[in-house]
Every structure is written in structure tokens, then in C-alpha cells.
Amino acid sequence: MPSIKSKDGTMLNVKVWGEGKPVVLIHGWPLSSATWDSIALYLAERGFQTISYDRRGFGHSDHAWHGHDYDTLADDLHVVVEAFANEQFSLVGFSMGGGEVVRYLTRHRGKRVNSIVLISSIVPYLCKTGDNPEGVDPATFEEMKRDIREDRAAFFEEFFPTFYGQQLLAHAVSSAVVNWSCHLAMQAGLKSTLDCIDAFSRTDFRPELKTIDCPTLLIHGTNDQVVPIDVSSRQAATMIRHAILHEIAEGGHGLLASHTDAICTDVLKFLQGKT
Numbered sequence: 001m002p003s004i005k006s007k008d009g010t011m012l013n014v015k016v017w018g019e020g021k022p023v024v025l026i027h028g029w030p031l032s033s034a035t036w037d038s039i040a041l042y043l044a045e046r047g048f049q050t051i052s053y054d055r056r057g058f059g060h061s062d063h064a065w066h067g068h069d070y071d072t073l074a075d076d077l078h079v080v081v082e083a084f085a086n087e088q089f090s091l092v093g094f095s096m097g098g099g100e101v102v103r104y105l106t107r108h109r110g111k112r113v114n115s116i117v118l119i120s121s122i123v124p125y126l127c128k129t130g131d132n133p134e135g136v137d138p139a140t141f142e143e144m145k146r147d148i149r150e151d152r153a154a155f156f157e158e159f160f161p162t163f164y165g166q167q168l169l170a171h172a173v174s175s176a177v178v179n180w181s182c183h184l185a186m187q188a189g190l191k192s193t194l195d196c197i198d199a200f201s202r203t204d205f206r207p208e209l210k211t212i213d214c215p216t217l218l219i220h221g222t223n224d225q226v227v228p229i230d231v232s233s234r235q236a237a238t239m240i241r242h243a244i245l246h247e248i249a250e251g252g253h254g255l256l257a258s259h260t261d262a263i264c265t266d267v268l269k270f271l272q273g274k275t
Contacts, residue, residue, distance in 0.1 A: 026097030094255075117218075124235055209240050221255055
């Protein structure tokens, strides 16, 4: 697998599959680019070049001590696309990765971006505040960090069934997928895991969404218990010009694994201009 050096020297692990118009895939917390493999393969077999990478501190990228803010993460994305996407490209972000997509567009002026897809995304603003009453209580994120510090293996064992909607949908994914997700999460650096909670919970993207003018597809499960649709994609759809929202009925958060076929179909049609 190729790797690329970020501005501060952090090495990022990158996977480039197929040939054709580039599509850059940004993974969610607390996982890695491996969660994109099925979708990356599907797109690569249909005439796209898929580029996925491990966020700093996750997967096989360096476990950096600093740089888990969205400015630095967007700069990491910029390094990846400058190295591996030699023409106009599309960006697809899952969950926390949606924040990287939006910050890239505003920080790097959307250079060469043809379209974007945000799946189960945390944008526009996840944290509950006086002007964001539908958000998630900040105490929830502090509790997450405390539990991870105390016993992160136990935390992930309880977290991923909720992530995939197992409590709401019988057999949303196999137990093997849940176990695999726990393994991927434990590969990440503890510092990165904790710092990224602050990034995705506290960053307010609302002003940035109004500046997005490229074609945008939002995909979100209606029963997402991790990033509730009412505070995220339903709001984002009203803020982004030319946005299309596809709601997956009864879907949880981890749509890449629980609804792989639907994601593949929706993303391919959108990238082909058929949505």
C-alpha cells in the first residue's frame, strides 16, 4: 500500500484501487479505511478509481500526538488528493468523515471537487447548545471519553451494537462484523480516539454548509442512534444548495456494513449523474 507524508510529517496509509474518475473515501470514528473496502471495490469495478486512507491515529497511519482538529485533518485530506487524484474528483465522507469533506471545501476552496456524498454525517453541528437545541447533550461525549479511558475494549463491545442498530433491527449485521469493528477500533491510538470525540462533537459547520455549491448527496438512517438524523442530515439538507437527501428507513448509523447494497447503488447513481 502506498503512503503519503502530511505537512507535519505524519505518514498516512492510502489505498488506490481501479482506474477512472477519482473518488476519495473518508472513514468514520473509531474505524479505518477498511470499512470502505466493499464499496471501494464495487465502484472500482464500475469504472472509478477509489482512494481511501486511514485518518492519522487510526488503522495503519502514524499515531500522531497532535493534529486531530478538523483544520489539520482537512490538510491531511488535501495532501492525499494532491498526490493521488490528478483530475476532478468526488469526496465521500462517512460519519466523522463528513466533517473533513466540508472543512476541505472551505479551507482549500473546493479545488477540483466535482461532487460530494455525506453518509451518516455529523454535520452541521452535533453538540446541544442554546442555538442547537436538538443536538446531543455534551455530557454524553464526556461520558464516552471517561468510559474509553477506563476500559475502551468494554466500551466498544457495547458501542458497536448501537452503531449498527442491533437493538432496533434484528441481525442488522453479523456478530462477526461487530467483532471486526471492535478490532479496528482497538487499532487506533488512544489519544487519537479521545481527541477526535472533541473534534466531531464540538465543531460547528453550520456557517460552512451555506458556502457549498457543488452537487451534494446526503444519506442517513432514520433510526441512527449515534448521530440522530434530525440534528444532522435533515438540517444539512436545508443548508446546502443543490443537496439531495436519501433517508434509509429504519437504518442505524453503520450503513456501510448494514446497508451496503443500498449505499453502493445510491453512490454509483449519484456519481454517474443519474440521481
